[in-house]
Amino acid sequence: MAAALSLNCQKTFPGRLTIAAQLDLPLDPPSVLILFGPSGSGKTTVLRCLAGLEQPEEGVIQFGSEIWVDAARHLIVPPQARHLGYMPQDYALFPTHTVTGNIEYGLSNLPQDERRRRVGEVLALLQLQGLEQAKPRQLSGGQQQRVALARAIARQPKLLLLDEPLSSLDAPTRDALCRELRSLLLRLKTPTVVVTHDWTEALTLGDLIAVMSEGQILQIGPPQEVFSRPANEAVAQIVGVETVVQGQVSESVNGLVMVQVNGVAMTALAVEGIGPAVYVCIRAEDVVLEQAGISRTSARNHLLGRVVDILPQGVMMQVRIDCGFLLTAVITRGAVEDLRLAPGVPVIAAIKAGSVHLVPCSVV
Amino acid sequence: MVLWFRTNGNDQMNWIAIGVTVKLAALTSLVLLVLGLGIAYWLSFSRWRWKFLVESIVALPLVLPPTVLGFYILVAIGPHSLVGRFYADLVGHSLPFTFEGLLFASTLYSLPFAVQPFAAAFDQVDRRLIEASWTLGQSKCKTFFKLILPLSVTGVITGIVLSFAHTLGEFGVVLMVGGNIEGETRTVSIDIYDEVQALNYTGAAKTAFFLLVVSYFVLLGVYAMNRKVWAVWPQR
Structure with a gap:
């Protein structure tokens, strides 16, 4: 050993x-x-x-x-x-x-x-x-x-x-x-x-x-x-x-940065002095799910993906979506029924730029 | 109050008694510095649940009449006791009515005046600093000298000065254990008593005034230091 x-x-x-x-x-x-x-x-x-x-x-x-x-x-x-x-x-x-x-x-x-x-x-x-x-x-x-x-x-x-x-x-x-x-x-x-x-x-x-x-x-x-x-x-x-993935900061404009995660581009608020390698952190309750095809909101990030699984979590439901990386969202049971979510169903995950937290990453 | 008399006759201060007293007070303080720091360290840092038993014994001289303490010390070091016989065999004369006997007695008598300020100062030292010192590889002994003592310097000086001042003025224990031997065990307080008994108020007044002034200035120093009138070391 x-x-x-x-x-x-x-x-x-x-x-x-x-x-x-x-x-x-x-x-x-x-x-x-x-x-x-x-x-x-x-x-x-x-x-x-x-x-x-x-x-x-x-x-x-x-x-x-x-x-x-x-x-x-x-x-x-x-x-x-x-x-x-x-x-x-x-x-x-x-x-x-x-x-x-x-x-x-x-x-x-x-x-x-x-x-x-x-x-x-x-x-x-x-x-x-x-x-x-x-x-x-x-x-x-x-x-x-x-x-x-x-x-x-x-x-x-x-x-x-x-x-x-x-x-x-x-x-x-x-x-x-x-x-x-x-x-x-x-x-x-x-x-x-x-x-x-x-x-x-x-x-x-x-x-x-x-x-x-x-x-x-x-x-x-x-x-x-x-x-x-x-x-x-x-x-x-x-x-x-719930969601922590590695990403690369590609460009920085007007206090916002573009981050690439497995080929998916996302917008986040700029953090001073942060290196190109970052952890992209998203809380499940900050993710809004929408039906594919009809979205136009103030959120800067609209990620198209498919539902992987849905698990009950207390009174809420935890939905995991594959949108180039695994993203976790927590929504109500009613929302799951409204959106007719089931494994394999396409869905759009909307995340505000301010809810995408960037943390320096020491693993390169 | 009679502070100063001027008559004919023997109105000189008894410098021999003053010499004995100062020597006794200085040596007592020195012994208490070593002994008191050890006892205070143990009292402050021991986690023994019965340590209050020792604390009470240390504090006993504060409440006991000096004659009671003096009586027990006299019996304890007398020629019939084990300690007394051992000492007599070793040195050739017995302890009572000698300067060494007096030193022993006044060390015990002034013990709380040294130990209590020392222990109070040690109690004030932040235990986290001590732990930090240990993790930096410093032994308990080194930690004591490099960290605890410098942080407790006010309390240590207070204890030393108080035991010095307290020994200057002790009477009952000295009379019981030391007797009244000129140049050996006759201290200032006994000299004053003798002078008054002999109706020599002038001599008594001079010596008393001397003791009053010295004691006052010693206490003045202690209080000024504890109020940090002079910022001679960094304030915390």
Whole structure:
């Protein structure tokens, strides 16, 4: 078996939640795993178990050939000995230390010049030059995030753990830093586990997504697969985006962009700085179905396709349409009868440009 | 209130007693710095459910009459006790009515004045910072010196200054354990008592005034520091 980070453990918080999680993350090539789920689902606890800050009552955590936790043998490797880069949600920058002091905090075992070289390297990598002597309280939220990241990666850790790395930032900063973080993670080539509850972050950053709910990992797989083919209704509810397909941005005019998905052209709102490779994300409730042949609406996208299948989903019906790619729509039973929908029937799916969400895609 | 008298006779301040007192207070503070930091760290970070038992013992000198505490210490270090006999065998003389005995007693007596500010300061340190330090490979010991201590510096100084000031003015325990030996165990407070007994109000007044001024300035320093009148270190 190839080297992997594998976790299979249980942690109980009396009266609140029992976490029983099982996951495997291949280490070669290093990949980014997203722990995704609503708040209170146990994502942070799993991350803290990996960091050695929580001790599972049962189970095993193994990193490659190293055993970090074996509860049966009362073996727990302390966080100090795991060689991690851990970034907690609120960054936990040391208020008494400068930016440089924070970054070199974990490098005390290195000789002076090597330490200085490393600090210079990460300062440059995260564009923090000029802030070397600043104290954390003098920094903006975005700068604090970078310092925390710099501190975590300066040790060249074996495993990087990021807890909601972008959640305490305002929306424009978050979008920009999310793309930066993605290119940084691609460059670092360090196995990484990221906790988030934001699906755009999950898609942008992750090679693998583990969907968590109530302490359990419900599904684990590549983002596109998890979003497009949720294993069950709970996963579908949590991810909330039914259609995720890869596309290429072909042109950009007047704040709108044309995206090609399997030869189908679609119009979406432009997103600043987004690369040619994108994920095209469409929520099922944003798709309007029309009878083929008579459509003229304000929606910018009219995709001709055929119904693949129709499944009940609560009081609604989930209709999957093949229109060059598999598109999911959720409509009422009445609408299904009105449109006389059945597998094989041609139909037009109308989607407003604003409902076609584009997310940077790291898989090219 | 009588602050200052001017008569003939022996109205000089007893510098020997002042020397003994300052030496005792300084050494007590030093011992408490080491001992108190250890106890306070344990009290603040231990998850032992019965730790309040230890907290109560540490706080006992706050409520016990000094004579009661002094009595027990005297019995505990006296020649009939195990500790007392061991010490006498080791050093050649017994502990009561010596400077070392006095140091031992005043360390116990001032323990809460050091431990409580230390522990309160440690309690204020954000546990997430400590965890971040651990994940950066720093041992618990290194984390203490590199992170916890710098973050608790105000509380630590407060504790040290309070134990110093408290030792300056102690009376009951000193009388019980130290006796009244000039140059060895006669502290300022006992000297004042002696002077008053001898009806030498002038000498007593001078020494008392000295103690009053020193104590006031020490407390002034502590309060000013806690209000951060001088921003000598970064405010959090």
